[in-house]
Amino acid sequence: MPEELDELVRHPKTSRPGEPMRPHNMVCFGCGEQSPRGLHLEMFAGEGFSVVAEMPVEHWMEGGPGVIHGGILSSAFDDVMGMTPRLIGPAAVTVHLQVDFMRPIPVGETLHLRAEILGKQGRKIYTEGVAHLGDPTTPVARAHGIFVTIDARKHFAEHVERSARADEFKAGKPQV
Template sequence: MTISLTDDGMCFCCGQNNPIGLKLAFAWEGDDYVTYFTPGAVHQSYAGITHGGIVSTVLDEVMGRIMSSRGIPAVTARMEVRFRHAVPTGERVRFAARIVRERGKVIDASATAVLADGRIAAEATGRFLVHAAPASSEETAM
């Protein structure tokens, strides 16, 4: 199976064509690559609390997107999340990522989810593998 990293606008986090997607936007703020997300009731687990899988998904996305912003095609190989505080629904959360280390085709990143009051709700570390696109049929024929 060949993996293609083509963006067709349907990404759950950032795809503008996905009718149930989060439609996140990303930007640099100093050394941080960030997105802001206000989870709603449709993103909850217990009443008023955002599902941890949604928080993890946005942490993964902001780490992956930092590489895309630099033109590096990479995929998540491993991720670890530590939850510190519940993320309430209806509250704007700042998700920020940084690249920690680059070694050949392996890139390590970290990310945080910060509540409006400044508390870190969750933090993640991730290992990403740079994806080399397979040679096209024209390149292979040469």
Template structure:
């Protein structure tokens, strides 16, 4: 597995965000993306359990990362999340994502959050739209949104 770069102030994977989750993504040989994370009281929704918004954010990020890792600069257009089981705090979760299809500028991805016993606690499908022009600086370099400071 190869560790992927983090993105500064990103809530999910940014090392510069003191309120972020600090996730480190890894690419597997099949180009799917994986990480393990233990959620704490900071990510609590119902007592003792993860907030659904945090789970949705993890799925958004793992699916988007899978699409980016495949070489496409995209924005999320649609996310569908099925919450199948409550996710207790303090347990090791496995988060995975992969590109599932492409139709022109549309890229489709799937993601899962699994409990320690392998049960899928949440699954997601995402539609991402290629938008390379938004990720090019005015000087022509790529990798950052135009609206970010230079």
């Protein structure tokens, strides 16, 4: 992360600490309520520039015998960390994601995720995520990500036709 960072200012229209965060997209694999096969993460604004979520580790998420698949965990981190830019306003997309798997995460447990913005420089937003199984002093995984702010309408313009909700995006109803 660069030494010289921009000042972080919480957007006046973002969720307040403890309030739910609006999904990226109603059919988003991570947080979309209408995603047929998604994680259905409910995220809440935290203090400062953080977002928190809980995720039951279900049998369909299994990778190794009795434990979560690393790709599912990576998706959860990507989505929770990807929600943090909304705390400061701009839409942003993932350009780098690194996950450190520290302990097995058993099926049947509840995974607690917390992400926060570490800093911002220009369009780059640096984030960190931590996951635990109920004891924040014993993390089971950590992640670092870099997100880049975008103009969402321009960024997704050539792909919106492929969305399950293309008509609504073209009509300008949901935001990404």
